[in-house]
Amino acid sequence: MSPRPAPPEVDRVAAAKAAVAARRARAAVKNSVADRSRTALDVAETGWNDPASAEATLRVTELLTSIPTLGPTRVAKLMDTLAISDRKRVGGLGSRQRVKLREYLVTRAGGEPARLVVLAGPTAVGKGTVSAYIRENYPDVLLSVSATTRSPRPGEVDGVHYYFVSDEEFDRKIAAGELLEWATVHNSYRYGTPRPPIDEALAAGRRVLLEIDLQGARLVRQAMPEAILVFLLPPTWEELVRRLIGRGTEDAAEQSRRLETAKVEMAAQDEFDVKVVNHDVSEAAREVVELMAVPISH
Numbered sequence: 557m558s559p560r561p562a563p564p565e566v567d568r569v570a571a572a573k574a575a576v577a578a579r580r581a582r583a584a585v586k587n588s589v590a591d592r593s594r595t596a597l598d599v600a601e602t603g604w605n606d607p608a609s610a611e612a613t614l615r616v617t618e619l620l621t622s623i624p625t626l627g628p629t630r631v632a633k634l635m636d637t638l639a640i641s642d643r644k645r646v647g648g649l650g651s652r653q654r655v656k657l658r659e660y661l662v663t664r665a666g667g668e669p670a671r672l673v674v675l676a677g678p679t680a681v682g683k684g685t686v687s688a689y690i691r692e693n694y695p696d697v698l699l700s701v702s703a704t705t706r707s708p709r710p711g712e713v714d715g716v717h718y719y720f721v722s723d724e725e726f727d728r729k730i731a732a733g734e735l736l737e738w739a740t741v742h743n744s745y746r747y748g749t750p751r752p753p754i755d756e757a758l759a760a761g762r763r764v765l766l767e768i769d770l771q772g773a774r775l776v777r778q779a780m781p782e783a784i785l786v787f788l789l790p791p792t793w794e795e796l797v798r799r800l801i802g803r804g805t806e807d808a809a810e811q812s813r814r815l816e817t818a819k820v821e822m823a824a825q826d827e828f829d830v831k832v833v834n835h836d837v838s839e840a841a842r843e844v845v846e847l848m849a850v851p852i853s854h
């Protein structure tokens with residue numbers, strides 16, 4: 557006599573248990589890639605060799621976004637280039653898609669670490685503080701010194717914090733193609749990144765950090781697609797407000813104007829490859845510098 561089929565609710569319970577187990581296993585795989593203990597390549601290979609593995613059920617987008625420096629924007633572009641739909645799971649890839657994805661992951665595995673990092677984020681989040689910390693504590697990273705038409709604040713030294721130049725001189729730099737990017741920031745002064753020191757530093761094998769505004773970050777993305785864009789986040793919005801007011805460099809009217817700008821800037825964070833929360837300056841600095849020194853695939 558064939559065994560009586562289990563009543564439907566038992567199937568349902570078993571199915572729910574299996575779904576929870578699969579979700580847990582997938583999360584474990586994602587974490588292991590995210591904490592760099594495994595490369596995305598070996599996760600993909602596991603998924604292809606064992607269709608019943610958690611790796612096989614991982615979405616390709618999850619696999620790629622677990623690679624540091626691959627933010628949502630880059631992953632979307634990459635999926636497009638690889639012609640893989642964003643619902644696809646690792647185990648569900650066709651053979652040609654596997655070849656192309658493997659090729660990509662292999663080149664990245666041997667790829668150069670990021671050489672130039674752009675640090676942007678809302679006003680008063682701590683960009684200046686974190687980049688000054690990097691200048692003082694990571695001497696092999698060149699912190700790009702921008703040209704600006706604004707006048708120096710107390711304690712700011714020409715050629716260290718900024719090159720303080722006149723509007724005419726700034727116009728000349730633009731006309732001479734000396735700037736990698738430039739922008740009018742906070743609707744007032746112009747700021748721009750001199751290109752020669754960067755070319756020199758990169759040619760000498762140094763890492764370069766640009767602390768610039770959102771517009772500048774977008775322009776660098778166009779001029780140097782290999783640059784890594786980092787968005788510095790405040791722990792909370794309230795903390796950002798506290799820092800802006802606490803800094804005391806703007807009057808109340810300017811503060812509220814800048815907070816309005818900060819809202820727009822916060823909305824652009826997904827355009828960036830990596831987000832770093834500035835809880836503690838030295839920790840945020842370490843995370844930024846690590847992006848430049850660690851080969852991309854780990």
Ligand SMILES: Nc1nc2c(ncn2[C@@H]2O[C@H](COP(=O)(O)OP(=O)(O)O)[C@@H](O)[C@H]2O)c(=O)[nH]1
Nearest residue numbers: 679684702738739741747748749767768769772
């Ligand atoms: N696009 C661009 N922005 C820059 C450059 N240098 C500084 N900035 C940005 O200009 C903004 C104004 O900086 P600053 O005058 O120091 O005032 P803060 O915003 O109050 O720190 C900051 O968001 C900087 O990131 C640059 O070379 N290019």
Ligand SMILES: Nc1ncnc2c1ncn2[C@@H]1O[C@H](COP(=O)(O)OP(=O)(O)O)[C@@H](O)[C@H]1O
Nearest residue numbers: 679680681682683684685799803834835836837
């Ligand atoms: N991790 C942090 N915790 C607390 N205060 C911070 C932190 N990082 C920066 N600050 C403070 O926040 C204010 C804004 O920092 P600043 O570097 O001028 O921001 P930005 O350059 O992004 O406009 C400064 O007073 C700075 O000392």
